[in-house]
Amino acid sequence: MSFHRMWAQLLPVGRDAGTGGYRRYAWTGADADCRAWFEEQARARGLAHETDRNGNQWAWLGDPAAGDAVVTGSHLDSVPDGGAFDGPLGVVSAFAALDALRDRGARPTRPLGIVNFGDEEGARFGLACVGSRLTAGQLTREQAHRLTDGEGITLPEAMEAAGYDPDAIGPDPERLARIGAFVELHVEQGRALDLSGDPVGIASAIWPHGRWRYDFRGEANHAGTTRLADRRDPMLPYAETVLAARREAQLAGAVATFGKISVEPNGVNAIPSLVRGWLDSRAADQAALDTVTAAVEKAARDHAAAHGVDLDVVRESFTPEVGFDHALRDELGRILARDTGHRVPVLGTGAGHDAGILSASIPTAMLFVRNPTGVSHSPAESAAEDDCVAGVIALADVLEGLACR
Ligand code: HGY
Ligand code: MN
Ligand code: MN
Numbered sequence: 001m002s003f004h005r006m007w008a009q010l011l012p013v014g015r016d017a018g019t020g021g022y023r024r025y026a027w028t029g030a031d032a033d034c035r036a037w038f039e040e041q042a043r044a045r046g047l048a049h050e051t052d053r054n055g056n057q058w059a060w061l062g063d064p065a066a067g068d069a070v071v072t073g074s075h076l077d078s079v080p081d082g083g084a085f086d087g088p089l090g091v092v093s094a095f096a097a098l099d100a101l102r103d104r105g106a107r108p109t110r111p112l113g114i115v116n117f118g119d120e121e122g123a124r125f126g127l128a129c130v131g132s133r134l135t136a137g138q139l140t141r142e143q144a145h146r147l148t149d150g151e152g153i154t155l156p157e158a159m160e161a162a163g164y165d166p167d168a169i170g171p172d173p174e175r176l177a178r179i180g181a182f183v184e185l186h187v188e189q190g191r192a193l194d195l196s197g198d199p200v201g202i203a204s205a206i207w208p209h210g211r212w213r214y215d216f217r218g219e220a221n222h223a224g225t226t227r228l229a230d231r232r233d234p235m236l237p238y239a240e241t242v243l244a245a246r247r248e249a250q251l252a253g254a255v256a257t258f259g260k261i262s263v264e265p266n267g268v269n270a271i272p273s274l275v276r277g278w279l280d281s282r283a284a285d286q287a288a289l290d291t292v293t294a295a296v297e298k299a300a301r302d303h304a305a306a307h308g309v310d311l312d313v314v315r316e317s318f319t320p321e322v323g324f325d326h327a328l329r330d331e332l333g334r335i336l337a338r339d340t341g342h343r344v345p346v347l348g349t350g351a352g353h354d355a356g357i358l359s360a361s362i363p364t365a366m367l368f369v370r371n372p373t374g375v376s377h378s379p380a381e382s383a384a385e386d387d388c389v390a391g392v393i394a395l396a397d398v399l400e401g402l403a404c405r
Pocket of ligand 1: 120121128350351352353
């Protein structure tokens with residue numbers, strides 16, 4: 001199966017030798033190397049390759065202008081020191097599934113597309129799913145142009161440096177109108193399949209989730225000579241807010257994480273002037289998420305006031321609850337039950353995906369491949385080779401069932 005060769009080719013791209021994690025951030029050299037790999041796979045298969053106005057890459061078998069295309073794929077970018085599977089498993093499996101269809105002699109009666117969505121993780125500019133949001137009209141050009149990375153480089157500057165036109169970005173309804181179904185294969189970011197003993201599952205829903213930036217502004221001063229009573233130390237309310245987030249999430253059966261922080265001036269012997277922390281929170285429904293985020297913000301404001309510290313809270317990214325298309329979900333269930341001889345589990349997830357963004361515009365579905373530890377967004381992320389092969393076969397079955405009637 002071609003999966004193993006492609007996997008081996010992609011594996012070293014953007015990998016940090018020290019941590020073993022991936023640093024494939026939008027519009028960087030590693031991103032360009034991933035894009036080159038994608039184009040090479042498309043051309044090697046005689047597929048028409050294109051990069052759209054938003055930097056998403058497409059490989060086509062058949063003319064998409066015919067409409068009602070079946071598209072599969074995912075993303076190749078990563079979180080900082082992310083794992084090898086989150087994103088790439090869906091793209092490599094897409095090409096391998098197409099190869100399997102050809103080996104079977106299957107003849108598609110609908111255009112078949114493979115996509116690499118740009119900047120799904122938002123690791124550099126802070127907003128998730130930039131490529132698919134732009135295409136789906138959920139992010140305007142003006143909003144995208146305001147995105148800035150940790151070095152102060154704007155998204156337009158980064159795109160231009162990578163050879164792309166930032167003024168071309170924007171909604172692409174014509175492209176989406178040509179797609180009849182999008183199916184994204186993704187490594188499971190949890191242990192449901194490990195616990196159920198299934199190699200492959202089908203997605204039911206994505207929890208609502210978002211990212212909020214908390215700016216605690218205090219007063220820089222000498223760590224050694226400033227009396228405790230005279231301090232306006234922003235690190236204190238930040239620390240108390242981290243604990244409050246954990247407590248509120250626990251109470252609501254949700255999750256909340258402060259996983260990223262930046263401190264100014266960030267000196268060992270200086271009381272900070274600014275502590276900037278990013279909250280990621282998710283819950284099974286919007287009401288629970290609202291309860292958590294409101295309670296965390298209230299706690300943060302109370303703690304900030306108690307320390308004479310100012311606080312600004314900005315929502316930087318948000319994705320509402322996604323319920324995948326029921327007809328497509330059930331069609332995948334029928335196809336896989338027929339081909340595997342047993343019912344494939346249907347499961348929800350707290351992880352965001354491009355399929356979730358596109359679900360507002362076109363029928364979308366997801367296939368999950370078992371992750372034996374459930375660990376993701378970490379170099380320790382893994383999936384067994386047999387399960388990756390089972391995922392390719394399941395995706396080939398789905399593509400054949402949907403596009404080769
Ligand atoms: O954050 C997420 O859920 C996804 O990995 N972008
Ligand atoms: Mn991810
Ligand atoms: Mn992903």
